[in-house]
Amino acid sequence: MDQRPVTQATPPGVKIRDFVAGPRLQIAFSLDGEQCRELLPPCPINKSSIQRASALREEIRRKIKDGTFCYADYFPDSPRAAAPKQDSSLMERLLQKQLETYERQVTNGRLTLSTYRGYAKAVNGARMRRWHGVQVRDVTPGMLRSWVSEMDCTSKAIRNMLTPLRSVFEDALNDELIDFNPFDRIALAKLIRQTAKASDYVVNPFTAAERAALLDACRPDERPMLQFWLATGLRPGELQALEWRHIDWERRIARIELNQVAGEIKKPKTDAGVRDVDLDASAIGALQVQRPLSEAKGSRIWLNPRDGEPWSTDAQVRKTFWLPVCTRSKVDYRNPYQVRHTYASTLLTDGHNPWYVAAQLGHKDVEMVFRTYGRFIREDYQKPKPELRNAENSKSV
Known part of the structure; x- marks a missing residue:
């Protein structure tokens, strides 16, 4: 052989x-x-x-x-x-299988990477370990109600946590691993409304004196971005994704059609997010100063001053730019999103139409403007109270 x-x-x-x-x-x-x-x-x-x-x-x-x-x-x-065969109906295995489904959706372009990361955080988080070692058929509506009611977080956080879990039960029902979906026997909206933690986030705009202090604390290579941001109220991701091709110098507008989330460039979530934002003299001036600093380096307008590269995440902007500027200015720290709130509240205080403000912010309607910035809206744009409407109607009869 x-x-x-x-x-x-x-x-x-x-x-x-x-x-x-x-x-x-x-x-x-x-x-x-x-x-x-x-x-x-x-x-x-x-x-x-x-x-x-x-x-x-x-x-x-x-x-x-x-x-x-x-x-x-x-x-x-x-x-x-x-070796003993692992039970494929254990909750932790079904949750991981669901996460693998999300991974394939990212590969196929049906799910954004940032959304996947949110689901992965929920599946692998401490709260979800409540279900480890539990058979899917043994989960009862009462167990789910108790678990949800013990969550000490906002309604949005609860819903994000429940999304992959609900998918697990939907698939389990279709695969005949369970006889009914326990979520169908829960008044979930009511439960979340009754048990969710109220958001402690407060709209706290920067005053004119604080805005001046922040700008004065900027280095020359930092100031244009903050000046433009205060003048446009863009979302942080919209600011990061803005390109020179989006600027119409003649019409004095910035076309907002991209948003950066967790390093991923994508379109805004809603049609209203795609919009033209008016540029005042302050915004135009900031762009003119920035132009020789970044236009020759690529498509993006705003770059990280430390390395001259485009911003990649909100966290990078906050740690590298925002926190140092706030520290140097000695202005009480608020998160960067307050820049957007400052822009909106300033327009409303100056008497701009709330519908115009909603359009500039990229909101689909004016409801959020009234709900979020109601105290800044002038009386002539406020809706009459019911008793006043009735009195006016009686006079006209």
Whole structure:
């Protein structure tokens, strides 16, 4: 018998092992985070057998991904086949499977990376460990109600936490792992409304004196961005994504059609987010100063002064730019979003129409302007109180 080693090329995960009795094909795959290597039955080593080994490996990987792989079906003599089979109906496994679905949606362009990160944070967070070790069929509506009611967070945070969990139960019902979806037996909206923590966020605009102090505390390479931001009230991600092509110098407007979230450039969430923002003399002046600093370096207008590169995240702007400027100015710290609130409240205090302000902010209607900035709106734009409307109607009769 010819015992010379076989040297044929093999695809990823397939290897030819040489033994005294002759060469054998071996395939490798990952299961539950561990690397598995299994020898295939003896056979002639040729192109066809190598292709069959590769196809077998892909079949196994596909079943592992779907949660249907049984070790003993493929390798009954392997020590791993005797290990207890992990229960695919455990909540933690179903949650991870849901997270894998989200990963595929990111790859297919059906889910943004920032949204996926939010789901991953929820699935892997401490609160979700409440369900580890629990069979999906054993989760009751009462258990869910108790869990939700114990959350000490805002309604938005609760809803973000529940999104992947609700998907798990919807899939479990479709796969006949459960007889009913426990979420269908919960008055969820009412429960969240009764138990959610009220947001402690307060709209606290910067005064004219504070705005002047902030601008005075800026270095020359920092000031144009803050001056423009105060004059336009853009969302932080819109400011980061703004490009020179978006500036219409003749019409004195900035076209807002991109937003950057967690380093990812995408379109605004709503149609109203795509808009033209008017540029006053202060905004135009800031752009004119910035033009020689960044136009030749690329498409983005605003760059990180530390390295001359485009901003990548809100956190980078806050830590690298905003916090140092606030510290130097000795102005009481508020988060950067207060710049947007300052822009809106200043327009309203100056008597601008709330509908115009809503359009400049990128809101789909004026409701949020009245709800968020009602105390800054002049009386002539306020809606009459019911008793005043009735009195006016009686006079006209």
